[in-house]
Amino acid sequence: MNPIAKAREAVTHSTHTLPSRRSGGHDTAPDSGSVPVVALCGAAVRVGGRTLWSGVDLRIGSGEFTAVLGPNGVGKSTMIKVLLGALPAAAGEVRVLGARPGQANDRIGYLPQRRSFDATLRIRGIDVVRMGLDGDRWGVPLPFPSARRRAAHARVDEVIELVGASAYAHRPIGQCSGGEQQRLLIAQALIRRPELLLLDEPLDSLDLPNQSAVAALIGRICHQEGVSVVMVAHDVNPILHHLDRVVYLAEGGAATGTPEEVITSGTLTRLYGTPVEVLRTSDSRLVVVGQPEAPAVHTDRHSGGPS
Numbered sequence: 001m002n003p004i005a006k007a008r009e010a011v012t013h014s015t016h017t018l019p020s021r022r023s024g025g026h027d028t029a030p031d032s033g034s035v036p037v038v039a040l041c042g043a044a045v046r047v048g049g050r051t052l053w054s055g056v057d058l059r060i061g062s063g064e065f066t067a068v069l070g071p072n073g074v075g076k077s078t079m080i081k082v083l084l085g086a087l088p089a090a091a092g093e094v095r096v097l098g099a100r101p102g103q104a105n106d107r108i109g110y111l112p113q114r115r116s117f118d119a120t121l122r123i124r125g126i127d128v129v130r131m132g133l134d135g136d137r138w139g140v141p142l143p144f145p146s147a148r149r150r151a152a153h154a155r156v157d158e159v160i161e162l163v164g165a166s167a168y169a170h171r172p173i174g175q176c177s178g179g180e181q182q183r184l185l186i187a188q189a190l191i192r193r194p195e196l197l198l199l200d201e202p203l204d205s206l207d208l209p210n211q212s213a214v215a216a217l218i219g220r221i222c223h224q225e226g227v228s229v230v231m232v233a234h235d236v237n238p239i240l241h242h243l244d245r246v247v248y249l250a251e252g253g254a255a256t257g258t259p260e261e262v263i264t265s266g267t268l269t270r271l272y273g274t275p276v277e278v279l280r281t282s283d284s285r286l287v288v289v290g291q292p293e294a295p296a297v298h299t300d301r302h303s304g305g306p307s
């Protein structure tokens, strides 16, 4: 039996539409008049003489939550690097916070992929959070060092509380669980009040309850604090309820739009040039079948991308 037929059998069909996002959300692209937080127009990227993706058009507005999805090795982390200005776009135009990539990095919080702390590391969670501060560039310039110190202390406490890490922030970070470490790292990324958060697989290696909890935390930061979020994810399900926009990458191309527009059998079949079926379980989870490495199923295998 082919994988699509197998999955059809295994999955209970539901007539539900994709779960609707929070009320009062940004359903549409930002006004053409407003400056988007991230704008890609016909963007392409090349590494090691190979084009990973090309022709990517994307506009992300203020306070929007965007997921970057796709198989291992397709270029998701590379897209984050392009937004940070660490790698130039090979074609097209990329603007971040109204400037060239790299020029507004002090207004960006970044969580790189695959972070882990040695269990013997003695540095406390609160110290890791404080490392996110950069005295010269953070906050309102205050004339006296003591006033700066007090403001820094207050901000550290504030973000630790925001991510719900107060109970363990004074423990050595190596002794915190993966979910606790993740929250502390999100606090570090938030400490300088970024306008844009770039998170590379922040749910990686978390169990399902922690994935939901951290996804809800990021959704809250995005929609209540007005911070735009671009998150790389392998499984779209934990964040589906919070998403405004998705970028689905494939070798050579991309599909962008709302989850309802992009995560469909038709769109993904066109994108990958091979039959892909999107199934919905009775509890509204999405299962993507037929794609070489479905983002709903994480594996550590690095393929060369869809063929």
Ligand SMILES: Nc1ncnc2c1ncn2[C@@H]1O[C@H](COP(=O)(O)OP(=O)(O)OP(=O)(O)O)[C@@H](O)[C@H]1O
Binding pocket: 047, 048, 052, 070, 071, 072, 073, 074, 075, 076, 077, 078, 079, 113, 302, 304
């Ligand atoms: N500096 C480089 N030189 C050559 N190849 C590179 C370089 N950086 C990345 N690559 C390759 O580009 C491809 C995309 O890498 P990237 O890390 O963006 O993938 P990804 O989509 O984030 O994958 P994963 O899901 O495994 O994290 C990979 O095949 C990788 O080996």
Ligand SMILES: [Mg+2]
Binding pocket: 076, 077, 078, 113, 200
């Ligand atoms: Mg990656």
